[in-house]
Amino acid sequence: MPPGYLVILGLVFKIFGLSLDVARRFSLLSMLSAMVLLGLIIKRYKLPLLSLLLVIPFVLGAPFIASGNIARMEALLLLLVLAAFVLMQRGRLLAGIGVLLLTPLVHPNGVYFLLAGVIAGWCMKSHASTPHRRLPEIVLLAFVVLCWIGYGVFAGLHWSAFIQDMGYQFQRKTTRDILSVLLTRGSVSLIIIVLLGGAYCYWKKVSSALLLAIAVPAWWAALSGKEMWYGVFFGLSFYLLLVFFLNLAIHVRQYLNRLLLRNIVTGAIIFVTFWIVGWNARHAPSGDPLLLGDPRLWCGMQSSPLSYLTEVDRDVVTLRLLMIPRTRTPLLLQVNPIADAFFFSQLRDQGIAFNCPKFSTKVPDWYLIHLSRLFPNVIDQLTTEELKSANLDPCDFNRYIIRSRDSTECWVLVQAPDGK
Secondary structure (H helix, E strand, O other): OOOHHHHHHHHHHHHHOOOHHHHHHHHHHHHHHHHHHHHHHHOOOOOHHHHHHHOHHHHOOHHHHHHOOOOOOHHHHHHHHHHHHHHHHOOOHHHHHHHHHHHHHHOOOHHHHHHHHHHHHHHOHHHOOOHHHOHHHHHHHHHHHHHHHHHHHHHHHOHHHHHHHHHHHHHHHHOOOOHHHHOOHHHHHHHHHHHHHHHHHHHHOOHHHHHHHHHHHHHHHHHHHOOHHHHHHHHHHHHHHHHHHHHHHHHHHOOOOOHHHHHHHHHHHHHHHHHHHHHHHHOOOOOOOOOOOOOOOEOOEOOOOOOOOOHHHHHHHHHHHHOOOOOOOOEEEEEEOHHHHHHHHHHHHHOEEEEOOOOOOOOOOEEEEEEEOOOOHHHHHHHHHHHHHOOOOHHHHHHHEEEEEOOOEEEEEEEOOOOO
């Protein structure tokens, strides 16, 4: 996979320590910084205060909150994308394109924003930096080229693994039925009004067309990806489309002579836009991007007054792990759910290594399984499937419980059937 996020988060771990708290705070700071950049973009257009108020139901919706709370790439990708368009908006086109060139190294979805940014940059080339301001941009582009060369060398040195990883990703994507969500009344109507709005902006040279270079690829990334975590792109897209058409309505209004006609046309544009965008937001396939209903719910996950893990839990489980007889060093432990390994990362210094089943043919010596009634069904299904593939029967787990609490949380430690 593209290594950008892993490299940056790895550097953060080197500075602040390896923990899930650090990973989540990195996502939080990335998302908050992205929101600041979004505000800088919006303030350059008409009715900036109203536009900023419109963002509230989006950024307080479940997808934005989720993206700012997990160790995934979306928050960093949004930060880079919005930083790039802030630079482009201010005439630093080469710098903006340079930052966009980095985005595919964070996540493949960056390719969509890069293509849209190149088109926008070509349309804005008359606003490019003056020659005496281009040296920092050239330095940035040189750095970007080095990053891509580094990725190419890394992929070349691990070519079989690279082909396996990419094959796995593309196989997952190609099996998804994109047409079923693309050819809906909501999506088709949205495409039509965006094409009409874009054509008008190209004809009249309306500056707010830059918002489409963010909104359109964001919408496509969420629609084509069909991942629950891509819901944040739907939220960003729908919000920017509202701001875009709000500015378009104001622009159209100033060219109409009669006051009544101004009000009718402006109101019609705003009504149609809010109706179509609102319909699409309400029926987005990757979760609701608006602050509607209970904001704590996200794809089956919900908050709870019960602790997911306490210090006592961690101490008891850690002590039991250290008591495992060592037949080899390091002892290979697989933790389910996988991210729970973060809570026991200090055991790496005690001769315990962690196994991640994705793209790995290694057989772990032991399994540490966290069972919880708070898990959404999809987590339970994944855990059950993985354990059955390892010839472990979840029905036998009661014999291997090493810690239980609150009638909802328990930890199971079981030796792998093929363990040595």
